[in-house]
Amino acid sequence: MSDLIHEFIYASARRTPAAEALVYGARRLDYAALAQAVRGAADALLAAGLGRGERVAVYMEKNVENVAAMFGAAAAGGVFVPVNPLLKPEQVAYIMADCNVRVLVTSSDRLRLLVSSLALCPDLRMVFAVNPGGQPLPDVPGVSVLSWETAHAAPAASAAPAPHRAIDTDMAAILYTSGSTGKPKGVVLSHRNMVAGAVSVSSYLENTPDDRLLAVLPLSFDYGLSQLSTAFRVGATAVLINHLLPRDILKAVVAERITGLAAVPPLWLQVAGLDWPADCTLRYLTNSGGAMQRPTLDALRRALPKARPFLMYGLTEAFRSTYLPPEQVDLRPDSMGKAIPNAEVMVLRPDGSECDPGEPGELVHRGALVSLGYWNDPAKTAERFKPYVSQPGIVLGEMAVWSGDTVRKDEEGYLYFISRNDEMIKTSGYRVSPSEVEEVIYAREHVAEAAALGVPHPALGQAIVLVALCKPGMELTAAELLAACKPHLPAYMLPQKIIIAEASLPRNPNGKIDRKLLSLQYETCFTENNQ
16 A cells, blocks of 8 residues: 555556556546656656755646646655645735745746746745746746756756655645635645545545546645545546536546546536436546535436435545445435544534534544644644544544534434534524525525625624525526525524625635625625615
């Protein structure tokens, strides 16, 4: 078994060197070629002076060079920092400065946009720019700039120093969580975290070398990156796509004979209504990043009856925590399932004692997937990561992660999501989960997107505001939505205000509806001058 994340690629290259490993458009790499690309990237980074544990930021769209740079940084003994390509230069510079990035790998076009912001990154010493056109590269004061292609062809790369020694508890990656208020936090993942996650997920998804996984989500998102690590662990094929429209995903699934597709709820909502072929090759679908609404799940199952749905829950701090087996979907469609293999998930009270069945508590995750904490932030790390003694008599306790999510467990041990602690709406003395309101709204055929928010109210503490988007070609009114809510919700859960959006609801970089941004937009709608 591989102990380090890049060794998945090397091991698959030894077993099946000619098997297809990575696809990007017309480019197709077998495992021998991918292993060579990763070694070449590692050599180039080492020749540039990359030290043990130093950070390498990778900022570009999904492509072969992106994958080679990330896994090459790990192979060199460094740490890769995937940066969402949707972020703006100032946001990129913040991440790079925050985790003291030494080397940046990006495209020549993106580098030109970044130049002025890189002055905010005092630790940056080298930039590799993917520059297939051979255009002149911009100067970056105090930083060496080299084309990726030249670095790989340089004689120095072949004489690069040996990779730095690494063990499984060393850092492998830093993933930045998207934050709507405050700055994003860097979650530090060890090789052990990533390897254990890939082993666990690939086991319950029953992945084999015959699988072909479509990488739709950003590689800066742990769920997106997992598509690569899971594929490489079993010697399957990963297909990269930078889609513009939902139909691009359907076309890629058909053209590349995709067997596994992962997405977040807003994206599933878009693809569920597409005209999927009867002979579609998809054998499973996975959902994470929020609960999939039942109407969306029902539509997917009608469109793709041969694809088994795996409903999953995870947090970047522990990668993945639970999944609901497909055979349980009809029995308990609202459940998050149980803990994934090699993880224990508990429901605890504030004093650390275990909750009774049906009693709400905080989800706490322990095991090999618990990350190393937040980069250079001991205060926030101490809030979320706490010692946990799993068995009496153990002198050194392990670290567990407190998720900040309120859940409950039934008599059979299945978990049910209630709410994020910071998303729970408190109105008239009641605590209301946004998902309870949204579930009713999504049952309306006309609704494309919806978000229930808690905003300040002078009498109620918080009032519920519902923001909804109508499907194209259909009409929707606030009065109709309120009428639809009344038969299903008690009075205290009814929205005090319903807003019909004129455009898609805002998303954070990982594709989820940005609730915090929406809450800020409407936080004054119940003040004295806006009632």
